[in-house]
Amino acid sequence: MNWQHLIYFKKVAECEHLTRASEELFISTSALSKAIANLEEELGIVLFEKSGRNIQLNRYGKMFYNYVVKATGEIEEGIHFIQRAANVYTRNIHVSTIFSVGTNYLPELLSRFNKEYPQIHIELSQKTTRQILSELSANQLDLGFCSEFNQAEEYPFINRDLLYAEEIFLAIPAEHPLADRTEVCFEDIHDETFISYNHATGIASTISKAIEKTAGPDFHLKTVFSVNDPYTITHMVAKGLGLGFVIENSSLYTANIKLLKVTDLNFFHPIYMVWKDNVYMSPAANALRKYALCHRNLRTPYIRPAF
Incomplete structure (x- = not known):
């Protein structure tokens, strides 16, 4: 069933006049008359009867009109709801x-x-x-x-x-023997114990690939803990539980750690x-x-x- 024909039917029923309805719908009277005829043919029921120069709903038309009003009202309400929900100012x-x-x-x-x-x-x-x-x-x-x-x-x-890409640094406790340095190479730390990221994090893959490129595919860090975020790593490092890799971010800094550059890893976190x-x-x-x-x-x- 043509949705537009239902809109036309509703307007004609309310105006009770084809010409006035066509003017409000901005279509020709002949096009409107044809649309109503097509709707009646599809339903197999005559919906209007003439009353002088006007046309009025017959009893079947009145019954159908009530359903059309409900249906079009629901659709219009749905359209307005979706438009409000998706509007750039309220969404x-x-x-x-x-x-x-x-x-x-x-x-x-x-x-x-x-x-x-x-x-x-x-x-x-x-x-x-x-x-x-x-x-x-x-x-x-x-x-x-x-x-x-x-x-x-x-x-x-x-x-x-x-x-953007964040550079990754080595976090060590402030009392660590390497704490007086600003950078190290991977050989200086490969025997250390680490706090790592679990595999649900993207940074775990970045670190693993960089270490594999430097130390070979068979090398694995000694890890004692796996966590989800760098904030936890920095605080665990500060407590002396191991070393960790973190991005250089002021919000992660605590007074009990130091960040060092690992020169031969030189890796970034996209x-x-x-x-x-x-x-x-x-x-x-x-x-x-x-x-x-x-x-x-x-x-x-x-x-x-x-x-």
Whole structure:
């Protein structure tokens, strides 16, 4: 059944006059008359009867009119609801980020974005890279900010844009024998005990590949703990539980650790903005995506503490 014919039927029933109805619908009288005739033919029932120059609903038309009013009302309400939900000024955006982005780049980005779009509400959560990709896959997120992942083999349906790359440093306790140095080579530390990242994090893969390139595929770090975020690593390092690799981020610094450059690893932690391919993105989410792409360099500079 042609939806437009139902709209025409409703208007004619309310105007009780073909010419007036056609003027309000901005179509010709002949086109309107043909549409009503097609509707009646499809139903197999005559809906109108003539009354002088006017036309009125017969008893079947009145019965049908009540259902058409309900149906068109529901559809119009649904259209308005969806438009309000997707409107760039009122839409909720669901965003998830890894820890390092949520403590450095993202606060500055969202602060600026909020000034331009104050009526957009952003629901923000912190997860691992794999959790973010899983939620995107299940259509539970609009956007994510995560680290390295195997796009080609595991997530070909996830789009990503590189925002920036964070250099990775070695975190050691302030009382460690190497604490008087600013840099080391991997040979200086390969026998140490480490606090590592679990495999749900993207940075674990980045570190593993860099070490494999330097020490060979058969080498494995001695690890005593595996965690999800660099904040936990820095505090465990400060307690002397092992060494760890972290990105250079002021929010991670504690007075009981020191960050050293590992000269022969020289590795970086890529940060991506991700979203699911071939899925509708609301104007609000798309506004944030475009804004982030235009503001890639908003990280707070790290000021190395003096010892």
